[in-house]
Amino acid sequence: MTADDAYGRLDDDDYPAYTMGRAAELLGTTQGFLRAIGEARLITPLRSPGGHRRYSRYQLRIAARARALVDQGTPIEAACRIVILEDQLEEARRINDEYRRAAESANPPTAA
Template sequence: MTADDSFGRLDDDDYPAYTMGRAAAMLGTTPQFLRAIGEARLITPLRSEGGHRRYSRYQLRIAARARELVDQGTPVEAACRIVILEDQLEEAQRINAEHRRAAGPPDSPGEA
């Protein structure tokens, strides 16, 4: 991979571009918080060849939502579960909307 290829991947939300220290600094939290949400299976960072954790922008958005909940007094494990359920709900709503669009407009009353 060339340097140009690496820079092009920075636009990819799933590219693990951030070290644990950088990710923690961006979120205004600690590496321990990132480890805790990893242990709770909210996010699973990728590992560099040297074994260091690397985070994507998508993972940082999820971590930021968990941090909001923790800052409001929610325990880490509960915050992670809430974020997972919010994500599942959003996905279900997206799928339902797609099905409604595919089915077309409903028949008007009185038509048959």
Template sequence: MPSRSTRPVDPLDDDDYPAYTMGRAAEMIGTTPAFLRALGEHRLITPLRSEGGHRRYSRYQLRIAARARELVDRGTSVEAACRIVVLEDQLEEAQRINERLRGHGGGQQQAT
């Protein structure tokens, strides 16, 4: 599953805070609880569980689920959509690392 590394102090500002029930999460992204369960089965998102065992989703997980839903709506299988989203996330992370390395003096060009 795509992951995030920075966490704000206030849970209301935290994209990783598991604030949404399955029903609310499904409603927010225009899908069904079964779709969210399928994403979990394919290990794209792993919701946290409340003390009562209910799935709870974060805003970050909902963005990931919404991207998968877009792909499925275009005819991609759930399994393939999950793989595509993971690869997109890995590419984005690699690009962030590249930019950070370039910005810190790596590979500066000389003026001619």
């Protein structure tokens, strides 16, 4: 990988650029929290060639949402489930909107 390739990946939200320690530091939490949300299958960190967990910016945003719920008193397992359900709802709404737009363009309203 060239330096230009590595630099270009810094803008990639899915590139696993953060070690577990750095991810925990950025989130203001513990490595145990990151392990727990991994066990709850909220996020699945990639592994470095040495087997260490690596996190992307996208995964850190998801973890931050779970952390906010936990900070409000929600158990970790419930917080993870809430985040998953919120994302599923958002995706279902997006798909519904696409279907609605497609139906409207296929059957434009007629003038009365």
